[in-house]
Amino acid sequence: MRGFFITGTDTDVGKTFVTTCMLRTLIDKRIRATAYKPVQSGAQWKEGKWIAPDVDMYRKVIDITDEEGCTYILKTPCSPHLAAQIDGVTIEPERIVAHMQKLQQTYDFVLVEGAGGIAVPIVDESFLVAHLARSLSLPLIIVARASVGTINHTVLTVQYAKTFGLQIAGIVMNGFSTPKNEIEQDNIRMIETMTGVPVIGEIPHMTSVSDSDIVWREEWWR
Numbered sequence: 250m251r252g253f254f255i256t257g258t259d260t261d262v263g264k265t266f267v268t269t270c271m272l273r274t275l276i277d278k279r280i281r282a283t284a285y286k287p288v289q290s291g292a293q294w295k296e297g298k299w300i301a302p303d304v305d306m307y308r309k310v311i312d313i314t315d316e317e318g319c320t321y322i323l324k325t326p327c328s329p330h331l332a333a334q335i336d337g338v339t340i341e342p343e344r345i346v347a348h349m350q351k352l353q354q355t356y357d358f359v360l361v362e363g364a365g366g367i368a369v370p371i372v373d374e375s376f377l378v379a380h381l382a383r384s385l386s387l388p389l390i391i392v393a394r395a396s397v398g399t400i401n402h403t404v405l406t407v408q409y410a411k412t413f414g415l416q417i418a419g420i421v422m423n424g425f426s427t428p429k430n431e432i433e434q435d436n437i438r439m440i441e442t443m444t445g446v447p448v449i450g451e452i453p454h455m456t457s458v459s460d461s462d463i464v465w466r467e468e469w470w471r
């Protein structure tokens with residue numbers, strides 16, 4: 250079984266969008282793939298129940314229920330540790346590991362999406378997204394914005410990941426202008442130079458998750 254843990258330089262950087270684009274690529278290559286959102290905060294009320302909006306996005310590409318694609322659905326749009334406290338839920342990392350093991354028995358490729366950025370508390374200050382990535386023993390993909398501000402955020406995220414001994418497979422930069430502007434072009438160069446981590450994908454601002462506009466600079470699916 251192969252897989253990646255998809256983290257980001259922040260919340261709202263496009264982890265779900267990029268995960269769904271990567272799923273699209275895997276499915277097009279006839280690879281038995283799925284995506285998994287262990288902890289969803291900021292649940293949405295839809296058709297009479299609370300749903301996981303990130304899993305709802307995955308459903309644009311794969312058939313997956315919330316029960317299959319998410320372990321904890323929490324109502325408040327905030328850090329999972331607080332959202333869980335507000336909902337009276339105790340997040341148990343071993344439940345997430347067990348959920349992932351079940352997916353690994355069925356699928357050949359699993360994309361796991363974190364929550365917010367890599368230093369976000371899942372349980373509390375002693376169990377963060379970084380700890381969860383380490384527990385699942387998956388290489389990281391870091392989703393980063395294409396625009397101004399991304400150099401600092403990305404360098405800090407890479408450095409923080411390295412303190413946890415996490416293997417970083419690559420960076421996917423998201424939300425480019427079409428065509429890329431001079432700042433965005435230099436952001437790619439400077440981020441690779443400063444982090445030593447390859448930018449393996451460039452995703453423009455798109456209206457859908459169609460594959461045609463994406464530049465994959467490495468064949469990460471192999």
Ligand SMILES: Nc1ncnc2c1ncn2[C@@H]1O[C@H](COP(=O)(O)OP(=O)(O)OP(=O)(O)O)[C@@H](O)[C@H]1O
Pocket residue numbers: 257259260261262263264265266267303363364365366423424425452453454455456
């Ligand atoms: N390349 C893109 N083109 C167009 N829209 C995008 C792109 N990337 C992200 N978006 C949109 O930006 C918003 C935030 O993206 P997304 O939900 O993927 O962020 P996230 O990092 O997964 O956030 P969270 O931390 O809540 O999981 C969404 O509405 C998404 O559809």
Ligand SMILES: C[C@H](N)[C@H](N)CCCCCC(=O)O
Pocket residue numbers: 260261289290291325326327328329364365366369
């Ligand atoms: C609600 C949001 N969309 C994400 N699901 C959770 C983001 C947590 C961010 C915590 C923080 O960095 O302050």
Ligand SMILES: [Mg+2]
Pocket residue numbers: 264265266303362
């Ligand atoms: Mg998301």
